[in-house]
Amino acid sequence: MARLLSSNAVLKAISTLPAARSSRNVIGPFYQNGLKYSTVPSDPDTHDDFRPTNKVQDSASVSFKDIVEQDVKENPVMIYMKGVPDFPQCGFSSLAVRVLKHYNIPLSARNILEDPEMKSAVKAFSHWPTFPQIFIKGEFVGGSDIILNMHQNGELKEKLKDISGSPKPE
Numbered sequence: 001m002a003r004l005l006s007s008n009a010v011l012k013a014i015s016t017l018p019a020a021r022s023s024r025n026v027i028g029p030f031y032q033n034g035l036k037y038s039t040v041p042s043d044p045d046t047h048d049d050f051r052p053t054n055k056v057q058d059s060a061s062v063s064f065k066d067i068v069e070q071d072v073k074e075n076p077v078m079i080y081m082k083g084v085p086d087f088p089q090c091g092f093s094s095l096a097v098r099v100l101k102h103y104n105i106p107l108s109a110r111n112i113l114e115d116p117e118m119k120s121a122v123k124a125f126s127h128w129p130t131f132p133q134i135f136i137k138g139e140f141v142g143g144s145d146i147i148l149n150m151h152q153n154g155e156l157k158e159k160l161k162d163i164s165g166s167p168k169p170e
């Protein structure tokens with residue numbers, strides 16, 4: 001079964017990272033699409049509707065690179081793709097998922113169409129210009145043509161053999 005890392009997972013990942021916990025002179029920092037937002041301290045004379053809301057991305061914010069690093073470390077098979085495993089939005093991503101679904105392994109995915117900054121961060125991390133991008137046991141493997149080739153020549157089976165099968169759905 002494919003495990004989709006949604007923006008909720010990003011928010012969870014961010015909230016557990018030390019940088020996200022640092023205190024700042026802001027009220028209630030919160031996170032959306034991996035960006036840190038905060039409201040400025042309130043002026044008691046200012047009506048709520050007119051209170052400014054600042055979008056803050058300061059040096060204390062967790063980077064998208066941190067999230068990618070954590071993804072590939074924690075997920076034995078990680079795919080960054082266009083769309084989601086059950087509904088790929090590109091033929092290349094669809095092919096990669098079809099190949100990986102031949103194996104009884106947990107598949108974790110992130111839809112890079114949801115977030116342009118995540119998309120750039122993944123490209124920068126792997127030094128690879130296209131999607132899908134597949135990581136196995138923390139190592140960048142390649143895109144759909146490479147994974148298909150590895151499937152056909154038996155290399156993929158070898159690489160995945162010590163990854164335990166998908167957990168049964170609850």
Ligand SMILES: N[C@@H](CCC(=O)N[C@@H](CS)C(=O)NCC(=O)O)C(=O)O
Pocket residue numbers: 082090092129130131132142143144145146
């Ligand atoms: N050889 C690659 C081709 C993949 C490819 O060309 N992807 C394009 C179109 S989906 C891409 O990601 N372009 C860059 C982008 O959209 O940022 C593969 O098999 O994965």
Ligand code: FES
Pocket residue numbers: 082089090091092
């Ligand atoms: S989105 Fe057009 S080829 Fe992938």
